[in-house]
Amino acid sequence: MMQSRLKALSKTLFSLTAAASFSALTMSSIASAAEAMPGKGVEITPIFPTIAEERFRGEIAIAGLEALGYEVEEPKETEYATLMLALSYGDADFSVHAWEELHKTFYKKAGGDDTLVKAGNVIPGVLQGYLIDKKTAEKHNITQLTDLKKPEIAKLFDADDDGKADLTGCNPGWGCELVIDHHIEAYGLGDTVNHNRGSYFALMADTITRYNEGQSILYYTWVPQWIAGVLVENEDVVWLEVPQTDLPDGNNSVNTSFNGKNLGFAVDQIQSILNKDFAEENPAATKFLSLVQISASDESAQNLKMQNGEKSMKDIKRHAQEWISANQAKYDSWLEAARTAM
Template identity: 45%
Template sequence: MKEDQMKHLAKSLVLAATGGLVAGTAAAVEVTAISTGRTDHQLIYEVIEDGLAALGYENGEMLTGNYPAIHLSIGQGDADFTAVHWKPLHDDFYNNSGGDEMLVRAGPMYTNAMQGYFIDIKTAEANGISALEQMKDPAIRALFDTDGDGLANLTGCNPGWGCEKVIEHHLDAYGLRDHVNNDKGEYFALMADTIERYEAGQPIFYTTWAPNWIMGVLREGRDVVFLNAPFSSLPGNPDAMTEWSDGRNPGFGANDNYILVNKEFADANPKAMAFFNGLRISVGDLSAMMLRMNAGEKEPDQIEQIARDWIADNQADWDALIAAAMSAE
C-alpha cells in the first residue's frame, strides 16, 4: 500500500475510533474559527483543524476579520477560537472584548516571538546606522525617503494590527513623528514592494517579526540589520521592558502566542481545550513552513500538505497529544 494511502487509512481509523466523542448520541460539534485571512496563518489552522477532526469535531466555515473584530467575535460567541493571539501585544483587544469573563487563552503555542525595525545592511554599513533615533538626521532619513517629502518611509503594519498601535506610539515617544512616515496598508503587499527595492539595490526601512517568511528572505546579518530603539516604551504600559539580555532593544516586547477561545466553548469542550493547551509549534518550524509557502506552495492543497508534513515530522508528539486530549474530561 502506498504511503499516502496508509496515512489516509490511519486517519480514517482514528476518526472512526474517536467519533464516539460527539457521534452516536449527538451530532458532531461544529467549531468555528476566525482569522485575519492571511495565507501564512492558514498553515496553523490546517494543523489545528486536523487535530480537531481527529478528536471528532467538525470544522465549520472560517470567519475573517481584523484583530479587534476577531477578539470581539470570540468574546460574543460568534466564533469559537482564533489561532493567533499575541500576549502582550493583543492585551488591549483581549480586555476590550470581555477579558477573563468571556475569553480563555490556551497554550502558549510558541513563545518569545520578536518584532523590530530593520534596514538593509549595505546602507547601514555605508552610513554607520545602528539606531532608530538616527532617522532624526536629515541626511540619514533622506536615504529612506521614497515619496520625496523629506521623511523616511517605514514599511509598517496594517491599520488595526497591534504592531500598528505600537509604531504610532513610538513615533511620539521617540520624537520621530516629524522624521518618519509610517506607511500603512496591506502589509505583505507593501513588503513585496520593499523587497523589490532591496533587490534593485535601494535602501529599505521596515518592521517585521518572527515567525514570518520575510525573516527567511531578508536575513538579519546577511541582508539587513536590526535598529536599536532608544528606550523601552509601549502603549498603556509605563513599566514596559523591551530590552534584551544582550543590551539590544527592539522597541517591541517579546510575545507568546496563544489560541484564544470563547469561554463558554472552552467550558463545554475539555477535549478541544486539552488539544489547544498542548499544541506546540516552534517559531523556527513556523518560519520554515511560511518560507516554503512563500516560495511557491500557495494553493490550498499545497498548504494542507505543508501542515500534514509538519504533523508527520512530529508524529510521536502529535499522537501523544491527540491521545491525551481524547482522555480529557
C-alpha cells in the first residue's frame, strides 16, 4: 500500500514539474517571439517627398520595420516643409529625407527638438552646388559663379534670348530654392542670372537635351542622384566656386568645401527624423532608423537604373531588396540592435 502511494506521489510531482517546465518554456518562447517582433500590432506611417528618385532609401527602411513586426502604412507624400510639419503634428511617424543643414529652417519652424527627433545619418557626405559644361568653362576660363556678373559670360548661358544666363534651379518650396535666391542677391547676380524654377527633373531633361545639342548649360544639382551619372564631373561638367560662404540662415562657418572648392552649399547629410512621441514609445523603430545608412554612390546608381527605364514602384522595391541582399550582414546587425533596444 505504502509503495503504491509513493508511486502516485512521484507521478504527481513529475506531472507538476513537467507542467511548470512547459509553462516556463512557453513563456520563454512568447518572450523570444516578442523580442523578435517588437513592433507587432503597431501601425507606422512614413512620409516622403514626391520625388520618385528618393523612394529607394525609404523602401529599405520600410522593409526593416516590417521585419521588426510593424504594420507600415502606405507612405504619405508632400514637400519638405510640409513633411516636417506633418511629423511634428503626429500626422506621420517617420521620414528618411531630412537634410541636416538644408532643411534646418524647416526643422526649427516645425517645432525642432521639442516635437521631432533626429536619428542617425541615412546618407552622409551629400554635395550641392552649381555646374557648367566643361567645354564652355575651359574656352572662357570660367571658374567662379561670380564670373556670371559679366554680361558677355552670362549671355553664353542664355536659353531664351533675354540677355541673362538661365540657371536650372529648384522646385518652389525646396530648401535649395531659398539658397539659390539668396546667392543671386548676395553675389550680385540679379542683373545677369535668371533662376528657372519648376519641376526639377523636367527642367533638367531640357538642360541635358541642350547639352547634347552642343549648347552651354548652367544648373544646380545635388549628389546622390542620377544626373551625376549622365553629366559626369570633370568629363562633361565642372563645379563652380563661390567667393565666400554666404547662406540664408547666417551659419557661414559650416563646411561648404569639396576637393578644395567652395561650392557655396553645406556639405550635408540626410537624416532619419521621427515624431518625438512615436520615437519615445517605439525604441526598436527609433534604433533601427538611427542605423539605416546607404552611400551616395549606391543611391546614384539606383537612380540611374530608374533613368534607364526601371522606374516603376515594383522596380524600386526590387532595387531595395537587391541592396539588402548585397548588404545582408550589415542589415541583419541593424535589426538585431533594434530588437534589443530599450
